[in-house]
Amino acid sequence: MNQAINTHAIIAIYKFEMARTLRTVWQSIVSPVISTSLYFVVFGAAIGSRITEIEGIPYGAFIVPGLIMLMLLTQSTMNASFGIYFPRFTGTIYELLSAPVSSFEIACGFVGAAATKSIILGLIILATSWLFVPMQIAHPFWMLGFLVLTAITFSLFGFIIGIWADGFEQLQIIPLLIITPLTFLGGTFYSTHVLPPFWQTVTLFNPVVYLISGFRWAFFEVSDVSPWVSLAMTLLFMVMCVVTIWWIFKSGYRLKK
Amino acid sequence: MPSIISINGLSKTYASGFQALKTINLDIKRGEIFALLGPNGAGKTTLIGIICGIVNASTGTVQVDGHDIIDDYRAARSLIGLVPQELTTDAFETVWDTVSFSRGLFGKPKNPAYIEKILKELSLWDKKDNKILTLSGGMKRRVLIAKALSHEPQVLFLDEPTAGVDVELRKDMWQVVRNLRDAGVTIILTTHYIEEAEDMADRIGVISKGEIILVENKVELMRKLGKKQLTLHLQKPLDAVPAELAAHKLELADNGNELVFTYDTSAERTGVTALLSDLARLEIRFRDLQTTQSSLEDIFIGLVHNSAGAAA
Numbered sequence: 001m002n003q004a005i006n007t008h009a010i011i012a013i014y015k016f017e018m019a020r021t022l023r024t025v026w027q028s029i030v031s032p033v034i035s036t037s038l039y040f041v042v043f044g045a046a047i048g049s050r051i052t053e054i055e056g057i058p059y060g061a062f063i064v065p066g067l068i069m070l071m072l073l074t075q076s077t078m079n080a081s082f083g084i085y086f087p088r089f090t091g092t093i094y095e096l097l098s099a100p101v102s103s104f105e106i107a108c109g110f111v112g113a114a115a116t117k118s119i120i121l122g123l124i125i126l127a128t129s130w131l132f133v134p135m136q137i138a139h140p141f142w143m144l145g146f147l148v149l150t151a152i153t154f155s156l157f158g159f160i161i162g163i164w165a166d167g168f169e170q171l172q173i174i175p176l177l178i179i180t181p182l183t184f185l186g187g188t189f190y191s192t193h194v195l196p197p198f199w200q201t202v203t204l205f206n207p208v209v210y211l212i213s214g215f216r217w218a219f220f221e222v223s224d225v226s227p228w229v230s231l232a233m234t235l236l237f238m239v240m241c242v243v244t245i246w247w248i249f250k251s252g253y254r255l256k257k
Numbered sequence: 258m259p260s261i262i263s264i265n266g267l268s269k270t271y272a273s274g275f276q277a278l279k280t281i282n283l284d285i286k287r288g289e290i291f292a293l294l295g296p297n298g299a300g301k302t303t304l305i306g307i308i309c310g311i312v313n314a315s316t317g318t319v320q321v322d323g324h325d326i327i328d329d330y331r332a333a334r335s336l337i338g339l340v341p342q343e344l345t346t347d348a349f350e351t352v353w354d355t356v357s358f359s360r361g362l363f364g365k366p367k368n369p370a371y372i373e374k375i376l377k378e379l380s381l382w383d384k385k386d387n388k389i390l391t392l393s394g395g396m397k398r399r400v401l402i403a404k405a406l407s408h409e410p411q412v413l414f415l416d417e418p419t420a421g422v423d424v425e426l427r428k429d430m431w432q433v434v435r436n437l438r439d440a441g442v443t444i445i446l447t448t449h450y451i452e453e454a455e456d457m458a459d460r461i462g463v464i465s466k467g468e469i470i471l472v473e474n475k476v477e478l479m480r481k482l483g484k485k486q487l488t489l490h491l492q493k494p495l496d497a498v499p500a501e502l503a504a505h506k507l508e509l510a511d512n513g514n515e516l517v518f519t520y521d522t523s524a525e526r527t528g529v530t531a532l533l534s535d536l537a538r539l540e541i542r543f544r545d546l547q548t549t550q551s552s553l554e555d556i557f558i559g560l561v562h563n564s565a566g567a568a569a
């Protein structure tokens with residue numbers, strides 16, 4: 001057996017993770033859809049009745065890309081981190097460590113499954129939002145591209161969190177303390193152009209700004225930064241995650257004794 | 258016979274600073290059953306963990322069928338099946354799914370007929386659609402064995418496979434192990450039931466405090482270290498061993514009702530004939546006689562005690 005890539009292993013891990021998702025389909029799909037709907041009601045209806053439009057876009061429609069990103073980021077991170085943390089917690093990680101699989105293959109299986117779930121979720125939320133605000137998507141391929149790239153990137157990020165975490169609290173803390181605030185501050189519900197110049201500069205250090213801006217551009221052709229910059233930043237973050245994962249498996253950090 | 262696993266200068270110091278393995282050099286021969294014996298905390302699981310890729314070695318190298326476990330991990334690991342000491346299984350997967358998963362993980366294409374065969378051999382076939390969490394401890398242990406066998410390994414590590422398994426199943430399990438050996442699989446096992454090692458193993462290694470203190474062919478070991486005793490139940494008790502019998506290694510037991518003769522089975526002459534004729538000459542008669550041989554357990558306890566004494 002001298003194959004370059006252990007595809008059987010990738011498929012096995014992917015299927016295992018997808019089966020886990022299907023068992024918990026209720027929490028996985030229904031609860032994010034409900035919370036997104038609540039955001040629509042609260043922000044879209046309550047605030048939208050005062051702010052009618054931002055940069056020529058009806059407020060209700062303007063927040064859709066941000067809300068999808070909010071869900072995409074938190075769900076990708078949480079799914080992927082739980083997926084790899086759980087075998088560490090129960091001890092079944094021994095099998096992954098003793099198998100002829102590379103870090104790349106393990107990450108492909110776990111991240112692929114987590115990203116798939118997030119993408120499906122993102123599309124469901126998009127469909128849900130259509131019920132509230134019918135809208136047009138200017139660049140559907142860019143939209144899908146950003147959706148897929150972001151899901152993969154943040155699943156990679158979640159995978160790292162799942163390896164780093166030493167308990168269930170730490171597993172929860174990153175999405176709660178980092179992802180959600182960064183998303184809220186990253187222009188989910190407003191354009192960063194409305195901020196004073198100093199704060200506009202500060203937000204440029206928030207990676208989520210680039211994601212939301214690029215994603216929103218794909219919908220409405222309005223953005224805080226150029227979509228190419230958004231794309232480049234997403235790819236940069238993705239490469240950073242991949243390198244970290246490669247190092248983790250090479251060194252055995254938190255995995256091997 | 259060429260060795261299938263060769264361990265050179267292996268040592269392990271855990272992050273805590275505890276040295277679990279000193280310098281280990283060990284060769285496992287192709288096709289043998291090797292029993293690794295040693296008291297709790299001796300380093301058995303650590304050694305197995307390093308070979309299988311779960312624990313990082315501090316120094317030294319391991320080759321499995323010529324493949325380095327680090328540089329050529331893919332080739333090395335695909336030859337190995339591991340049954341871990343701890344009962345670590347998934348909970349919500351079915352037996353069938355978890356065993357199929359393992360096969361995929363080790364890069365093998367699906368083979369339902371083969372998995373069916375393993376599950377039947379391990380008496381798990383009727384449980385194949387049950388979730389693992391509904392199984393008993395002994396059944397979970399067998400699921401772990403099935404997982405380890407799912408990719409048709411050449412080398413099988415069994416870290417205390419019979420802990421918590423009832424007598425009948427233990428027999429079945431050893432039958433599976435024998436069949437594997439007959440099929441050419443090399444087996445390395447640890448157990449605290451020494452009679453199992455005595456039954457099953459071709460060679461025995463004893464590890465104590467992170468050091469291999471003995472590796473020996475089992476038969477050889479039993480012969481070298483095995484003392485045999487002949488106990489004669491006397492018709493009339495003796496007060497002391499008669500002076501005429503001083504040349505023989507004799508002791509009195511049971512208030513002078515038994516005469517115990519200790520001899521070495523590997524010696525050219527055991528001295529049994531000479532003793533019996535001397536007894537006849539002195540007209541010491543006996544009602545009954547019996548011989549006992551020291552078990553591997555006695556040998557093992559003797560060894561570990563000696564090494565503990567030497568270390569102290």
Ligand SMILES: Nc1ncnc2c1ncn2[C@@H]1O[C@H](COP(=O)(O)OP(=O)(O)OP(=O)(O)O)[C@@H](O)[C@H]1O
Nearest residue numbers: 257271273275277296297298299300301302303304
């Ligand atoms: N992760 C760890 N960190 C620090 N010390 C450890 C770790 N794992 C094991 N040890 C220590 O290393 C030594 C060897 O442990 P190991 O599990 O290899 O023993 P063993 O021979 O398998 O024992 P047993 O028969 O109880 O299974 C023990 O003293 C143990 O406390």
Ligand SMILES: [Mg+2]
Nearest residue numbers: 301302303342
């Ligand atoms: Mg052990």
